[in-house]
Amino acid sequence: xxxxxxxxxxxxxxxxxxxxxxxxxxxxxxxxxxxxxxxxxxxxxxxxxxxxxxxxxxxxxxxxxxxxxxxxxxxxxxxxxxxxxxxxxxxxxxxxxxxxxxxxxxxxxxxxxxxxxxxxxxxxxxxxxxxxxxxxxxxxxxxxxxxxxxxxxxxxxxxxxxxxxxxxxxxxxxxxxxxxxxxxxxxxxxxxxxxxxxxxxxxxxxxxxxxxxxxxxxxxxxxxxxxxxxxxxxxxxxxxxxxxxxxxxxxxxxxxxxxxxxxxxxxxxxxxxxxxxxxxxxxxxxxxx
Numbered sequence: 001x002x003x004x005x006x007x008x009x010x011x012x013x014x015x016x017x018x019x020x021x022x023x024x025x026x027x028x029x030x031x032x033x034x035x036x037x038x039x040x041x042x043x044x045x046x047x048x049x050x051x052x053x054x055x056x057x058x059x060x061x062x063x064x065x066x067x068x069x070x071x072x073x074x075x076x077x078x079x080x081x082x083x084x085x086x087x088x089x090x091x092x093x094x095x096x097x098x099x100x101x102x103x104x105x106x107x108x109x110x111x112x113x114x115x116x117x118x119x120x121x122x123x124x125x126x127x128x129x130x131x132x133x134x135x136x137x138x139x140x141x142x143x144x145x146x147x148x149x150x151x152x153x154x155x156x157x158x159x160x161x162x163x164x165x166x167x168x169x170x171x172x173x174x175x176x177x178x179x180x181x182x183x184x185x186x187x188x189x190x191x192x193x194x195x196x197x198x199x200x201x202x203x204x205x206x207x208x209x210x211x212x213x214x215x216x217x218x219x220x221x222x223x224x225x226x227x228x229x230x231x232x233x234x235x236x237x238x239x240x241x242x243x244x245x246x247x248x249x250x251x252x253x254x255x256x257x258x259x260x261x262x263x264x265x266x267x268x269x270x271x272x273x274x275x276x277x278x279x280x281x282x283x284x285x286x287x288x289x
Contacts, residue, residue: 005039009064011025012065013066048061089117090273092120093120093274094123094141095141095142096127096131098126098260102145104235109289129146133146133150136264145260152263155266156262162258163256164256165231165233165246167231168223168244169225170226178205185212186213195231216233220232223237264278
């Protein structure tokens with residue numbers, strides 16, 4: 001198999017969806033399907049089974065997909081070792097970034113880093129923090145920027161801590177909150193759990209959700225335009241001084257916060273490029289960017 005075939009099988013195995021895999025590989029769906037059929041013909045076995053939604057791998061297909069993942073890992077490893085032997089900071093660093101961090105912090109970080117290390121290239125994957133946690137666990141990325149606390153037995157560096165708050169276009173009391181229109185947005189499971197636990201610890205009735213959106217940025221625009229309040233991370237709404245922002249209180253008198261971390265494997269610091277990037281991030285005040 002060629003490297004392109006390894007990448008195709010690994011992405012199909014990861015997404016279990018031909019359309020999503022094609023999009024991530026920047027291929028048309030017919031092109032990906034054609035390449036898959038050629039592989040099936042070459043090996044003389046069926047690799048996938050199409051379902052109503054997505055695909056599943058046959059035992060033979062799963063074996064080949066796992067082999068593809070292993071070969072991609074070995075290929076990246078030898079490329080990194082060769083770059084590292086040059087004793088200079090160059091090559092490609094793979095980074096997994098949570099959605100908010102990708103939109104609001106990552107472009108500035110990459111621009112600043114490339115000013116010092118212009119020969120470095122980046123492969124950036126964005127998504128929910130839970131997805132980035134999986135990527136770093138599987139060594140699919142060198143570094144992951146993750147919001148929230150996930151199981152991790154290796155090195156991580158705290159970037160900042162922010163309050164979870166109610167952001168509203170009008171003033172309110174805590175007693176009024178269940179009766180006011182709330183804007184809800186799609187978020188990761190940990191954030192959802194934090195918000196729901198706080199809500200049902202303080203109120204018996206369900207929130208009055210009258211608008212639901214997919215992205216936190218859309219939610220923010222809805223708040224700014226006076227359509228309702230939302231329970232949201234402080235950094236999202238901090239620049240908007242006209243909004244009423246109140247952190248979620250705990251019975252102890254403290255406020256609910258959420259941390260953003262940089263996760264990485266200690267052994268990847270043997271790579272000049274990873275070591276330089278980690279040291280660069282650790283010297284910055286990321287929250288202030």
